[in-house]
Amino acid sequence: MTFDLDLIISFLPDILRALGVTILLWIVGSALGILVGFVIAVLRRYGPRGLDLALLAPVELIRGTPFLVQIFLLYYGGPFIGLSLDSVTAGLVGLTIYGAAYYSELWRSGFNAIPRGHIEAAQCVGLNRRQTLKRIILPEMTMLLLPSMVNMTILMLKETAILSIISVPELTLAVSALGTKYYAFVEGFAILALVYWALVEACSAMGRYAERRLSKYRFAAT
Amino acid sequence: MTEKPAIKVEKLVKRFGANTVLSGIDLVVPRGQVTCLIGPSGSGKSTLLRCIAFLEEANEGLIEINGEPLGFTSGEYGERNRLPAAQIQKVRSHIGMVFQQFNLWPHMTALGNVAEALVTVRGMPRKAAEERAMAQLSNVGLSARAGHYPSELSGGQQQRVAIARALALDPDIMLFDEPTSSLDPELTGEVLNVMRELAQSGMTMLVVTHEIGFAASVGSKIVFLDHGEKIVEGRPDEVFGKPRHERIDQFLDTYLDRGAATLL
Ligand SMILES: Nc1ncnc2c1ncn2[C@@H]1O[C@H](COP(=O)(O)OP(=O)(O)OP(=O)(O)O)[C@@H](O)[C@H]1O
Ligand SMILES: [Mg+2]
Numbered sequence: 001m002t003f004d005l006d007l008i009i010s011f012l013p014d015i016l017r018a019l020g021v022t023i024l025l026w027i028v029g030s031a032l033g034i035l036v037g038f039v040i041a042v043l044r045r046y047g048p049r050g051l052d053l054a055l056l057a058p059v060e061l062i063r064g065t066p067f068l069v070q071i072f073l074l075y076y077g078g079p080f081i082g083l084s085l086d087s088v089t090a091g092l093v094g095l096t097i098y099g100a101a102y103y104s105e106l107w108r109s110g111f112n113a114i115p116r117g118h119i120e121a122a123q124c125v126g127l128n129r130r131q132t133l134k135r136i137i138l139p140e141m142t143m144l145l146l147p148s149m150v151n152m153t154i155l156m157l158k159e160t161a162i163l164s165i166i167s168v169p170e171l172t173l174a175v176s177a178l179g180t181k182y183y184a185f186v187e188g189f190a191i192l193a194l195v196y197w198a199l200v201e202a203c204s205a206m207g208r209y210a211e212r213r214l215s216k217y218r219f220a221a222t
Numbered sequence: 223m224t225e226k227p228a229i230k231v232e233k234l235v236k237r238f239g240a241n242t243v244l245s246g247i248d249l250v251v252p253r254g255q256v257t258c259l260i261g262p263s264g265s266g267k268s269t270l271l272r273c274i275a276f277l278e279e280a281n282e283g284l285i286e287i288n289g290e291p292l293g294f295t296s297g298e299y300g301e302r303n304r305l306p307a308a309q310i311q312k313v314r315s316h317i318g319m320v321f322q323q324f325n326l327w328p329h330m331t332a333l334g335n336v337a338e339a340l341v342t343v344r345g346m347p348r349k350a351a352e353e354r355a356m357a358q359l360s361n362v363g364l365s366a367r368a369g370h371y372p373s374e375l376s377g378g379q380q381q382r383v384a385i386a387r388a389l390a391l392d393p394d395i396m397l398f399d400e401p402t403s404s405l406d407p408e409l410t411g412e413v414l415n416v417m418r419e420l421a422q423s424g425m426t427m428l429v430v431t432h433e434i435g436f437a438a439s440v441g442s443k444i445v446f447l448d449h450g451e452k453i454v455e456g457r458p459d460e461v462f463g464k465p466r467h468e469r470i471d472q473f474l475d476t477y478l479d480r481g482a483a484t485l486l
């Protein structure tokens with residue numbers, strides 16, 4: 001068996017389309033996960049105690065089970081409870097839920113990492129809760145959480161490959177289909193690895209750039 | 223009619239769980255003077271200051287700021303009624319607070335820290351707020367550092383920015399909680415000098431400090447707290463001069479190096 005580059009080039013349009021689906025699911029899923037995760041973290045922190053406990057269970061459940069199992073249950077088990085989603089929607093919903101659980105924990109650690117004195121100083125000059133959240137807590141958290149957020153977002157990219165088991169037309173599915181058809185698994189998966197890696201590197205590079213830009217905002221020594 | 227004191231604290235009790243940290247404190251802070259709060263570690267100095275800044279809510283007792291009740295009023299039968307949030311905010315706005323840890327916001331420049339509340343709370347246009355902030359920074363000798371972030375400033379500079387931030391809102395009472403305790407000795411002086419100037423300008427100040435020299439020279443009144451109780455109160459010469467209260471003697475011996483104690 002030889003490494004058949006021509007084969008890959010001839011299927012480039014298909015592969016690129018699948019890559020587009022992967023990137024779209026990744027970006028939208030991560031963005032929604034970050035957003036929903038933030039809402040969960042805020043509700044758990046500022047809401048009534050019952051709500052905190054009520055949200056703890058699903059977050060722990062999601063974090064305690066493999067994404068593959070979750071997505072399988074959502075797609076094939078959903079119809080039994082009247083939730084019939086097409087594969088792309090199920091994939092996006094699944095990614096969002098999965099990401100939200102992890103991102104919510106990151107946001108929570110961020111809230112806990114902000115020195116109480118920074119918030120008290122805001123209170124003392126008259127900022128209300130909403131203003132304190134917007135002007136002090138969120139910006140401080142952003143720089144504290146940036147490295148771990150980037151890391152989680154990288155994991156999210158790699159989880160999109162799992163969506164191939166429910167036939168989401170993303171990159172891994174497209175490449176393995178080609179592999180099956182032309183018996184070109186090695187070429188296909190080698191390229192696959194390179195593409196994911198390139199995306200991860202791009203994401204890390206953006207993270208590093210942002211960190212550099214934010215470095216002067218680091219916490220001052222006291 | 224006599225003028226109302228800047229701060230009046232009556233029978234203030236604060237508990238953390240089963241731990242009674244303030245057991246019925248009475249305190250009057252006269253206007254236009256510096257009152258210094260001293261006492262051993264854990265005696266409740268910070269807690270008292272934080273109750274006056276309404277960062278902690280006392281369990282019993284009352285606080286009045288310029289004659290207006292802070293947080294709670296006492297009803298007909300001695301019960302405490304919580305005041306509406308807007309009223310609390312209004313009374314609080316007379317008070318500026320400076321912390322031991324400076325607590326500058328790391329994502330804003332010195333200027334940004336000072337201008338923040340002017341824009342966000344007072345609704346001033348950014349430009350006007352920054353002009354005012356700049357004037358405050360130059361009062362504490364830091365106009366040249368306006369564009370620096372807290373991480374780019376020394377501890378003493380950070381604390382002076384924190385003082386400017388509190389003063390920008392034009393409070394008539396300033397609370398300081400050990401403002402120089404986390405500073406190297408050579409940076410302590412620059413902060414104490416700013417506080418001295420502030421005192422000379424007639425600001426009402428309540429200062430928790432271990433700088434006995436500062437307390438003795440700038441303070442009009444010294445209040446000594448121990449185990450949540452006010453033990454001694456008086457002019458510096460009364461409190462530190464001989465004969466001294468036995469607890470003050472112990473305190474000076476235990477908490478100060480001999481050199482500082484003999485200066486008195
Ligand atoms: N948030 C809190 N929860 C529980 N206990 C507290 C809290 N804040 C303070 N305490 C307790 O209250 C007591 C008084 O503390 P406080 O900080 O007022 O003392 P202090 O006189 O300021 O001491 P120091 O000189 O060390 O700053 C201490 O025993 C402390 O452990
Ligand atoms: Mg203290």
